[in-house]
Amino acid sequence: MSTPTITFIGAGNMARSIIGGLLESGHPAAALRAADPFPDSLEQLRALGPVPTFADNADAVRDADVVILAVKPQIMAEALPSIASQVAENNALVISIAAGITIDSMRARLGERTAIVRAMPNTPALLGCGATGLYATEQVGETQRGYAEAILGAVGIVEWLDSESALDAVTALSGSGPAYFFLFMEAMIDAGVELGLARDTATAMAQQTALGAARMAIEGDVDLVELRRRVTSPGGTTQAAVESFEADHLRDTIARAMGAAAGRAVAMSRELG
Structure with a gap:
Protein backbone atom coordinates (compact mmCIF):
# COMPACT_ATOMS: atom_id res chain seq x y z
CA MET A 1 0.00 0.00 0.00
CA SER A 163 -24.52 -0.70 9.13
CA GLU A 164 -24.27 2.97 10.01
CA SER A 165 -26.85 2.49 12.78
CA ALA A 166 -24.44 0.10 14.51
CA LEU A 167 -22.31 3.15 15.32
CA ASP A 168 -24.94 4.10 17.90
CA ALA A 169 -24.30 0.80 19.69
CA VAL A 170 -20.53 1.37 19.46
CA THR A 171 -21.06 4.83 20.94
CA ALA A 172 -22.95 3.28 23.87
CA LEU A 173 -20.38 0.52 24.38
CA SER A 174 -16.88 1.82 23.73
CA GLY A 175 -17.43 5.50 23.00
CA SER A 176 -19.05 6.18 26.37
CA GLY A 177 -17.64 3.04 27.99
CA PRO A 178 -14.55 4.54 29.64
CA ALA A 179 -16.82 6.70 31.81
CA TYR A 180 -18.65 3.59 33.02
CA PHE A 181 -15.41 2.04 34.23
CA PHE A 182 -14.32 5.31 35.84
CA LEU A 183 -17.64 5.47 37.70
CA PHE A 184 -17.32 1.85 38.84
CA MET A 185 -13.78 2.55 40.05
CA GLU A 186 -14.98 5.66 41.90
CA ALA A 187 -17.61 3.55 43.65
CA MET A 188 -15.06 0.86 44.56
CA ILE A 189 -12.70 3.47 46.00
CA ASP A 190 -15.46 5.11 48.05
CA ALA A 191 -16.56 1.70 49.36
CA GLY A 192 -12.96 0.83 50.23
CA VAL A 193 -12.68 4.04 52.25
CA GLU A 194 -15.94 3.22 54.06
CA LEU A 195 -14.46 -0.19 54.90
CA GLY A 196 -11.47 1.48 56.53
CA LEU A 197 -8.81 2.02 53.83
CA ALA A 198 -6.97 5.29 53.32
CA ARG A 199 -8.19 6.96 50.09
CA ASP A 200 -4.79 6.87 48.40
CA THR A 201 -4.47 3.17 49.21
CA ALA A 202 -7.98 2.41 47.95
CA THR A 203 -7.29 4.41 44.79
CA ALA A 204 -4.03 2.61 44.00
CA MET A 205 -5.58 -0.81 44.65
CA ALA A 206 -8.67 -0.10 42.52
CA GLN A 207 -6.64 1.27 39.61
CA GLN A 208 -4.21 -1.65 39.59
CA THR A 209 -7.05 -4.15 39.94
CA ALA A 210 -8.80 -2.63 36.92
CA LEU A 211 -5.58 -2.75 34.91
CA GLY A 212 -4.87 -6.33 35.90
CA ALA A 213 -8.40 -7.51 35.15
CA ALA A 214 -8.33 -5.84 31.72
CA ARG A 215 -5.00 -7.47 30.87
CA MET A 216 -6.26 -10.89 31.97
CA ALA A 217 -9.36 -10.44 29.79
CA ILE A 218 -7.32 -9.38 26.75
CA GLU A 219 -4.28 -11.62 27.11
CA GLY A 220 -5.89 -14.73 28.60
CA ASP A 221 -6.93 -17.80 26.66
CA VAL A 222 -10.40 -18.22 28.22
CA ASP A 223 -13.60 -16.18 28.09
CA LEU A 224 -14.88 -13.77 30.72
CA VAL A 225 -17.28 -16.28 32.26
CA GLU A 226 -14.42 -18.70 32.94
CA LEU A 227 -12.19 -15.92 34.27
CA ARG A 228 -14.92 -14.90 36.68
CA ARG A 229 -15.48 -18.52 37.71
CA ARG A 230 -11.81 -18.94 38.52
CA VAL A 231 -11.87 -15.96 40.87
CA THR A 232 -15.16 -16.98 42.50
CA SER A 233 -14.56 -19.72 45.06
CA PRO A 234 -17.79 -21.45 46.19
CA GLY A 235 -18.99 -19.93 49.44
CA GLY A 236 -16.21 -17.33 49.40
CA THR A 237 -16.00 -13.55 49.47
CA THR A 238 -16.21 -13.05 45.71
CA GLN A 239 -19.31 -15.19 45.44
CA ALA A 240 -20.97 -13.09 48.14
CA ALA A 241 -20.20 -9.91 46.19
CA VAL A 242 -21.30 -11.34 42.81
CA GLU A 243 -24.57 -12.60 44.29
CA SER A 244 -25.19 -9.12 45.70
CA PHE A 245 -24.62 -7.60 42.24
CA GLU A 246 -27.00 -10.10 40.66
CA ALA A 247 -29.66 -9.50 43.33
CA ASP A 248 -29.46 -5.78 42.56
CA HIS A 249 -29.89 -6.52 38.83
CA LEU A 250 -26.53 -5.05 37.77
CA ARG A 251 -26.87 -6.43 34.24
CA ASP A 252 -30.24 -4.72 33.77
CA THR A 253 -28.80 -1.46 35.08
CA ILE A 254 -25.97 -1.62 32.55
CA ALA A 255 -28.34 -2.50 29.71
CA ARG A 256 -30.61 0.45 30.56
CA ALA A 257 -27.65 2.83 30.74
CA MET A 258 -26.29 1.71 27.37
CA GLY A 259 -29.77 1.94 25.88
CA ALA A 260 -29.96 5.53 27.11
CA ALA A 261 -26.58 6.30 25.55
CA ALA A 262 -27.57 4.75 22.21
CA GLY A 263 -30.87 6.62 22.26
CA ARG A 264 -29.09 9.90 22.90
CA ALA A 265 -26.73 9.18 19.98
CA VAL A 266 -29.76 8.78 17.68
CA ALA A 267 -31.29 11.99 19.01
CA MET A 268 -28.04 13.90 18.51
CA SER A 269 -27.91 12.79 14.88
CA ARG A 270 -31.39 14.21 14.35
CA GLU A 271 -30.56 17.46 16.14
CA LEU A 272 -27.39 17.98 14.11
CA GLY A 273 -29.18 17.23 10.86
Whole structure:
Protein backbone atom coordinates (compact mmCIF):
# COMPACT_ATOMS: atom_id res chain seq x y z
CA MET A 1 0.00 0.00 0.00
CA SER A 2 1.36 3.42 -0.97
CA THR A 3 1.78 6.13 1.64
CA PRO A 4 -1.25 8.44 1.48
CA THR A 5 -1.19 12.15 2.16
CA ILE A 6 -3.52 12.66 5.12
CA THR A 7 -5.09 15.97 6.09
CA PHE A 8 -6.75 16.59 9.45
CA ILE A 9 -9.43 19.25 9.63
CA GLY A 10 -9.12 20.13 13.29
CA ALA A 11 -6.03 19.67 15.45
CA GLY A 12 -7.55 18.92 18.85
CA ASN A 13 -6.71 16.12 21.27
CA MET A 14 -8.03 13.24 19.17
CA ALA A 15 -6.40 14.51 15.97
CA ARG A 16 -3.07 14.92 17.75
CA SER A 17 -3.38 11.42 19.20
CA ILE A 18 -3.94 9.88 15.77
CA ILE A 19 -1.12 11.93 14.25
CA GLY A 20 1.17 10.83 17.08
CA GLY A 21 0.23 7.21 16.46
CA LEU A 22 0.84 7.55 12.73
CA LEU A 23 4.26 9.10 13.33
CA GLU A 24 5.19 6.30 15.73
CA SER A 25 4.08 3.72 13.17
CA GLY A 26 6.45 5.25 10.58
CA HIS A 27 4.12 7.47 8.57
CA PRO A 28 6.29 10.40 7.39
CA ALA A 29 5.45 13.82 8.81
CA ALA A 30 5.72 15.29 5.30
CA ALA A 31 2.71 13.19 4.27
CA LEU A 32 0.54 14.64 7.04
CA ARG A 33 -1.31 17.96 7.14
CA ALA A 34 -3.44 19.72 9.74
CA ALA A 35 -5.70 22.76 9.63
CA ASP A 36 -7.07 24.57 12.65
CA PRO A 37 -8.08 28.20 13.27
CA PHE A 38 -6.46 28.20 16.71
CA PRO A 39 -2.66 28.78 16.69
CA ASP A 40 -2.25 27.10 20.09
CA SER A 41 -3.63 23.82 18.73
CA LEU A 42 -1.24 23.91 15.79
CA GLU A 43 1.67 24.76 18.09
CA GLN A 44 0.93 21.71 20.25
CA LEU A 45 0.79 19.60 17.11
CA ARG A 46 4.17 20.81 15.88
CA ALA A 47 5.68 19.54 19.13
CA LEU A 48 5.00 16.01 17.84
CA GLY A 49 7.02 16.50 14.65
CA PRO A 50 7.44 18.64 11.53
CA VAL A 51 3.85 18.25 10.34
CA PRO A 52 2.79 21.00 7.90
CA THR A 53 0.03 23.13 9.40
CA PHE A 54 -2.52 25.51 7.89
CA ALA A 55 -5.04 28.08 9.03
CA ASP A 56 -7.14 27.54 5.88
CA ASN A 57 -8.97 24.24 5.30
CA ALA A 58 -8.91 24.44 1.51
CA ASP A 59 -5.13 24.89 1.44
CA ALA A 60 -4.65 21.92 3.76
CA VAL A 61 -6.62 19.47 1.59
CA ARG A 62 -5.14 20.55 -1.74
CA ASP A 63 -3.11 17.34 -2.29
CA ALA A 64 -4.82 15.05 0.22
CA ASP A 65 -5.65 11.40 -0.44
CA VAL A 66 -7.45 11.15 2.91
CA VAL A 67 -9.26 13.92 4.80
CA ILE A 68 -10.06 13.33 8.47
CA LEU A 69 -12.83 15.46 9.92
CA ALA A 70 -11.82 16.01 13.54
CA VAL A 71 -13.91 19.08 14.31
CA LYS A 72 -16.75 19.47 16.79
CA PRO A 73 -20.09 18.32 15.35
CA GLN A 74 -21.56 21.78 15.80
CA ILE A 75 -19.17 23.37 13.28
CA MET A 76 -19.18 20.55 10.71
CA ALA A 77 -21.72 22.39 8.52
CA GLU A 78 -19.27 25.27 8.24
CA ALA A 79 -16.19 23.13 7.62
CA LEU A 80 -17.52 20.83 4.89
CA PRO A 81 -18.26 23.45 2.18
CA SER A 82 -14.72 24.80 2.54
CA ILE A 83 -13.23 21.49 1.37
CA ALA A 84 -15.93 20.06 -0.89
CA SER A 85 -14.50 21.04 -4.28
CA GLN A 86 -10.98 19.89 -3.42
CA VAL A 87 -12.21 16.56 -1.99
CA ALA A 88 -14.09 15.93 -5.23
CA GLU A 89 -11.09 16.90 -7.39
CA ASN A 90 -8.76 14.60 -5.43
CA ASN A 91 -11.31 11.78 -5.17
CA ALA A 92 -10.22 11.77 -1.54
CA LEU A 93 -11.44 9.46 1.18
CA VAL A 94 -13.23 11.35 3.96
CA ILE A 95 -13.10 9.91 7.47
CA SER A 96 -15.32 11.54 10.06
CA ILE A 97 -14.69 11.08 13.79
CA ALA A 98 -17.41 13.59 14.71
CA ALA A 99 -20.19 12.03 16.76
CA GLY A 100 -23.72 12.37 15.44
CA ILE A 101 -22.95 13.60 11.91
CA THR A 102 -24.59 11.16 9.50
CA ILE A 103 -23.33 10.11 6.11
CA ASP A 104 -26.40 11.66 4.45
CA SER A 105 -25.59 14.96 6.11
CA MET A 106 -22.01 14.85 4.87
CA ARG A 107 -23.05 13.79 1.36
CA ALA A 108 -25.41 16.76 1.17
CA ARG A 109 -22.39 19.07 1.56
CA LEU A 110 -19.63 17.02 -0.12
CA GLY A 111 -21.48 15.29 -2.95
CA GLU A 112 -23.23 11.94 -3.34
CA ARG A 113 -20.19 10.19 -4.82
CA THR A 114 -17.83 11.05 -1.96
CA ALA A 115 -16.13 8.05 -0.36
CA ILE A 116 -16.92 8.36 3.36
CA VAL A 117 -15.99 6.35 6.44
CA ARG A 118 -17.63 7.17 9.74
CA ALA A 119 -15.46 6.32 12.73
CA MET A 120 -16.29 6.21 16.43
CA PRO A 121 -13.03 6.17 18.43
CA ASN A 122 -12.85 6.55 22.20
CA THR A 123 -10.65 8.53 24.55
CA PRO A 124 -8.17 5.72 25.38
CA ALA A 125 -6.89 6.41 21.86
CA LEU A 126 -5.02 9.24 23.60
CA LEU A 127 -2.83 6.48 25.10
CA GLY A 128 -2.71 4.31 21.98
CA CYS A 129 -5.19 1.76 23.34
CA GLY A 130 -8.42 2.96 21.79
CA ALA A 131 -11.31 1.00 20.31
CA THR A 132 -12.84 2.32 17.08
CA GLY A 133 -15.88 1.23 15.11
CA LEU A 134 -15.78 1.92 11.35
CA TYR A 135 -18.53 2.03 8.75
CA ALA A 136 -17.81 2.61 5.04
CA THR A 137 -20.09 3.72 2.22
CA GLU A 138 -20.22 1.72 -1.00
CA GLN A 139 -17.95 4.28 -2.70
CA VAL A 140 -15.01 3.32 -0.45
CA GLY A 141 -12.60 1.02 -2.28
CA GLU A 142 -10.40 -1.67 -0.78
CA THR A 143 -7.32 0.53 -0.78
CA GLN A 144 -9.25 3.27 0.98
CA ARG A 145 -10.59 0.78 3.52
CA GLY A 146 -6.99 -0.18 4.16
CA TYR A 147 -6.11 3.48 4.71
CA ALA A 148 -8.93 3.89 7.25
CA GLU A 149 -7.98 0.73 9.10
CA ALA A 150 -4.29 1.69 9.26
CA ILE A 151 -5.00 5.26 10.39
CA LEU A 152 -7.35 4.38 13.26
CA GLY A 153 -5.38 1.21 13.96
CA ALA A 154 -2.41 3.43 14.85
CA VAL A 155 -4.16 4.25 18.15
CA GLY A 156 -5.81 0.93 19.04
CA ILE A 157 -8.08 -1.78 17.67
CA VAL A 158 -10.63 -1.29 14.88
CA GLU A 159 -13.83 -3.18 14.07
CA TRP A 160 -15.74 -2.83 10.80
CA LEU A 161 -19.52 -2.51 11.11
CA ASP A 162 -22.23 -3.70 8.73
CA SER A 163 -24.52 -0.70 9.13
CA GLU A 164 -24.27 2.97 10.01
CA SER A 165 -26.85 2.49 12.78
CA ALA A 166 -24.44 0.10 14.51
CA LEU A 167 -22.31 3.15 15.32
CA ASP A 168 -24.94 4.10 17.90
CA ALA A 169 -24.30 0.80 19.69
CA VAL A 170 -20.53 1.37 19.46
CA THR A 171 -21.06 4.83 20.94
CA ALA A 172 -22.95 3.28 23.87
CA LEU A 173 -20.38 0.52 24.38
CA SER A 174 -16.88 1.82 23.73
CA GLY A 175 -17.43 5.50 23.00
CA SER A 176 -19.05 6.18 26.37
CA GLY A 177 -17.64 3.04 27.99
CA PRO A 178 -14.55 4.54 29.64
CA ALA A 179 -16.82 6.70 31.81
CA TYR A 180 -18.65 3.59 33.02
CA PHE A 181 -15.41 2.04 34.23
CA PHE A 182 -14.32 5.31 35.84
CA LEU A 183 -17.64 5.47 37.70
CA PHE A 184 -17.32 1.85 38.84
CA MET A 185 -13.78 2.55 40.05
CA GLU A 186 -14.98 5.66 41.90
CA ALA A 187 -17.61 3.55 43.65
CA MET A 188 -15.06 0.86 44.56
CA ILE A 189 -12.70 3.47 46.00
CA ASP A 190 -15.46 5.11 48.05
CA ALA A 191 -16.56 1.70 49.36
CA GLY A 192 -12.96 0.83 50.23
CA VAL A 193 -12.68 4.04 52.25
CA GLU A 194 -15.94 3.22 54.06
CA LEU A 195 -14.46 -0.19 54.90
CA GLY A 196 -11.47 1.48 56.53
CA LEU A 197 -8.81 2.02 53.83
CA ALA A 198 -6.97 5.29 53.32
CA ARG A 199 -8.19 6.96 50.09
CA ASP A 200 -4.79 6.87 48.40
CA THR A 201 -4.47 3.17 49.21
CA ALA A 202 -7.98 2.41 47.95
CA THR A 203 -7.29 4.41 44.79
CA ALA A 204 -4.03 2.61 44.00
CA MET A 205 -5.58 -0.81 44.65
CA ALA A 206 -8.67 -0.10 42.52
CA GLN A 207 -6.64 1.27 39.61
CA GLN A 208 -4.21 -1.65 39.59
CA THR A 209 -7.05 -4.15 39.94
CA ALA A 210 -8.80 -2.63 36.92
CA LEU A 211 -5.58 -2.75 34.91
CA GLY A 212 -4.87 -6.33 35.90
CA ALA A 213 -8.40 -7.51 35.15
CA ALA A 214 -8.33 -5.84 31.72
CA ARG A 215 -5.00 -7.47 30.87
CA MET A 216 -6.26 -10.89 31.97
CA ALA A 217 -9.36 -10.44 29.79
CA ILE A 218 -7.32 -9.38 26.75
CA GLU A 219 -4.28 -11.62 27.11
CA GLY A 220 -5.89 -14.73 28.60
CA ASP A 221 -6.93 -17.80 26.66
CA VAL A 222 -10.40 -18.22 28.22
CA ASP A 223 -13.60 -16.18 28.09
CA LEU A 224 -14.88 -13.77 30.72
CA VAL A 225 -17.28 -16.28 32.26
CA GLU A 226 -14.42 -18.70 32.94
CA LEU A 227 -12.19 -15.92 34.27
CA ARG A 228 -14.92 -14.90 36.68
CA ARG A 229 -15.48 -18.52 37.71
CA ARG A 230 -11.81 -18.94 38.52
CA VAL A 231 -11.87 -15.96 40.87
CA THR A 232 -15.16 -16.98 42.50
CA SER A 233 -14.56 -19.72 45.06
CA PRO A 234 -17.79 -21.45 46.19
CA GLY A 235 -18.99 -19.93 49.44
CA GLY A 236 -16.21 -17.33 49.40
CA THR A 237 -16.00 -13.55 49.47
CA THR A 238 -16.21 -13.05 45.71
CA GLN A 239 -19.31 -15.19 45.44
CA ALA A 240 -20.97 -13.09 48.14
CA ALA A 241 -20.20 -9.91 46.19
CA VAL A 242 -21.30 -11.34 42.81
CA GLU A 243 -24.57 -12.60 44.29
CA SER A 244 -25.19 -9.12 45.70
CA PHE A 245 -24.62 -7.60 42.24
CA GLU A 246 -27.00 -10.10 40.66
CA ALA A 247 -29.66 -9.50 43.33
CA ASP A 248 -29.46 -5.78 42.56
CA HIS A 249 -29.89 -6.52 38.83
CA LEU A 250 -26.53 -5.05 37.77
CA ARG A 251 -26.87 -6.43 34.24
CA ASP A 252 -30.24 -4.72 33.77
CA THR A 253 -28.80 -1.46 35.08
CA ILE A 254 -25.97 -1.62 32.55
CA ALA A 255 -28.34 -2.50 29.71
CA ARG A 256 -30.61 0.45 30.56
CA ALA A 257 -27.65 2.83 30.74
CA MET A 258 -26.29 1.71 27.37
CA GLY A 259 -29.77 1.94 25.88
CA ALA A 260 -29.96 5.53 27.11
CA ALA A 261 -26.58 6.30 25.55
CA ALA A 262 -27.57 4.75 22.21
CA GLY A 263 -30.87 6.62 22.26
CA ARG A 264 -29.09 9.90 22.90
CA ALA A 265 -26.73 9.18 19.98
CA VAL A 266 -29.76 8.78 17.68
CA ALA A 267 -31.29 11.99 19.01
CA MET A 268 -28.04 13.90 18.51
CA SER A 269 -27.91 12.79 14.88
CA ARG A 270 -31.39 14.21 14.35
CA GLU A 271 -30.56 17.46 16.14
CA LEU A 272 -27.39 17.98 14.11
CA GLY A 273 -29.18 17.23 10.86
